[in-house]
Amino acid sequence: MDIAVKRNMTGRMTGFVRELNAVLTIVARGITLTFKSPASLIMSLVMPVVMMYMIGGNLQQNMAGGLGFDFGQYMLVGMLVNMLFTMTSQGLSSLVEDRETDFTQEMLIAPVSRYSIVIGTILGSAFLAIFSCVGTLIVSLFMGIRMDAGQLLAVLGLSPLMCLAAGAFGMLLLGAVKNRKAANMAIMIIPMAQMFLSGAIIPITNSSGVLLVLSRLMPMTYCLDLVRAVVYAGTPEYGAVVLFNPAVTLAAIIGLTAVFLAVGTFLVARSEKNR
């Protein structure tokens, strides 16, 4: 269906319809580029083997005793959210690559909101992130870790919000770190630190001091907690696994995402324009 319904005198779309079409176009470009780069598809399947099977598997075999809940399922939820976060924020580095090929100029000269460009890029990256979740689920099957269909649908339903939160965080990093190489490195390293600080694979119930403060600063902590609250709802393990009230967590995610997206987009647009 052609979404062009509202057009100006020159026959072009206007207002919200134009912005929506721009987001869709940029998302489609992200997906097209994913399919044109088999290496990134292969990497998105290899990564779960390393993260889930090698790191998670070792932890499960050697350190998961006495937790009071099934560590395998705990880790699977953590890895799924971690994959969404890591792959989406890394996908944002395409904005930096585009700058090197001067394609950013082509995007920035378009008569659409900067937010449309950023949201389109984030959701375009989210495609590869969701694809890597499939890899994680396949690895989990081989490891004998199960999730029922309802739980899986809950994770899938929350995934766009997780990707947006991850993208907003990545955008903030891109905007705050002026040097492009440093920004790219930050986007690689910080998700790695987040994985350990936010409880993706290691429970943080007993964290204290600096580690506690850092865990509360990481947006992924709240994303993970929300997904676990939904997945573990009504189960005996809920109290041992979930840290915060889900309503508070959801509000924190939406608040942080909105602020990070606004500040990050402003900083990136300003650094492009004010040279």
Place this chain on the structure above:
Amino acid sequence: MNAILEVRELVKRYNKARSNAVDGVSFSVSEGEFFAFLGPNGAGKTTTISILTTTLAPTSGEVKIAGCDVIRQAKEVRDKVGIIFQQPSLDPQLSAEENIRFHACLYGVYGYRPTFRMMPKAYRERVMELAELVGIADAMFKPIKKLSGGMQRKLEIIRSLIHTPKILFLDEPTTGLDAVSRRGLWEYINQSRRENGTTVFLTTHYIDEAESVDKVCIINHGKLAACCSPGELKRTLEYDPAPKVCLPTLEQAYIEYLSKTERGAA
């Protein structure tokens, strides 16, 4: 004729720079005019174009395009301009047609569809018609990486005109192109000017390309050195330094004018 572009006392000083890259420049371009903005390397041409097309913020001054301010109404300005950058700005991983489709949809000319065949008939016909015109119809579905520099430039011309801008900025559009490609490119740009009345703002180092412009401005060291018709520029140099039998070419006049202003500055 109405001015489509008005520049008043434009100043740009880059962060940490000691002098202005553009220093108090004022000029205007009328609707439908073919305008050339000439100057040596580093004179401030690309900086000026970047400000006019909203990708760079000025330090001070006022710029209006079709009545819209480039700072306060940047989105409206971007709606009215097309640009061919000095450096190619195509996505090398997409095909030629995908690059055009991306641009046309980003500008809201057509609703996005995932394949060429699924795009509206009007789009398909227009793209292929333009591709035939500039001679790259056979390459439209090839990846950008497989296109020569000349073909990529032609593709950028199609892309910049697909949303029928009011004013087209060409920042050294023919750099690196062979003579045949240059001619083909200009034929298409001129045809578009005739058909749509597009205003063209050109910067180039091939001064012969500016021979037929309506108005020429010369910028040097960030300041405007001259702003007149090519004929007037030639006539000012007609008897300087010695009487000439016939008018010089624009290139001769340009070089002589620059030398003269350099000597004057020294």
